[in-house]
Amino acid sequence: MTDDNESNRPWYREPWVWVIIAIPGITILWSVFLILFSMQQHVSMVEDDYYDKGTGINRELSRDIKAADLGLTGRVSFTDQQRLDIVLKSPERRNWERLEVELSHATLGDRDQTTIAERVGEGRYRASINALSDGRWYIDIRNIGNDWRLRSALNTPLEEPLTLKPIREARQQ
Structure with a gap:
């Protein structure tokens, strides 16, 4: 009788x-949660105008060629993590009064900073x-007129001075 009831x-x-x-x-609920979560997050690594940024690379290469033509090299070191020392070398001993320095974090755009270096x-x-912060950074040094630039990647903490040279493509021109 119990078998019939069951x-x-x-x-x-x-x-x-x-x-x-x-x-x-559960799959549907988890999907809804992920969609709502992703809509609230801002991803700074994704550029809306990626095509314009990509074509801009070719325009910016002229500044690297100019740095190679000037024979510029640089050495960068950090003092007490709050001061940046730059030594520029050029065959013609050029001196600019100020340089613009841009430090960009590899993945976190809110940590980027731009400053002016005085002679x-x-x-x-x-x-x-x-x-x-510790991690991968990019340094971009240029004159105030934005005629040339020296750019390199660096990993912090920086144990020894970083040498900057014009990028390889500019040196081959």
């Missing part, structure tokens, strides 16, 4: 039915910066 139970009293229904139900001696420049 076989005549309604479907909603069967535990396996609820397990099977729970699998797609403190023959080919020597100094700038104050906010302390850099």
Whole structure:
């Protein structure tokens, strides 16, 4: 008699039915959560105008060629994580009064910083910066007129001075 009662139970009293229904139900809820979460997050690594940025690389190469033509090389070191010392070398001993320095974090755009380095001696420049977090950074040094630039990647903490040279493509021109 009990076998008859168990076989005549309604479907909603069967535990396996609820397990099977729970699998797609949990999947749908998780998908809705991920969609809502992703809509609230801002990803700074993604550029809306990626095509314009890509074509801009060719335009910016002229500044690297100019740095190669001037024979510029540089050496960068950090003092107390708050001061940036730059030494520029050029065959013609060129001196600019100020340089613009841009430090860009590889993945976190909100940590980027731009500063002005003042000349403190023959080919020597100094700038104050906010302390850099450990990780991969890019440094871009250029004159105020934006005629040339020296650019390189660096990993912090920087153990020894970083040497900057014009990029390879500019040196081959």
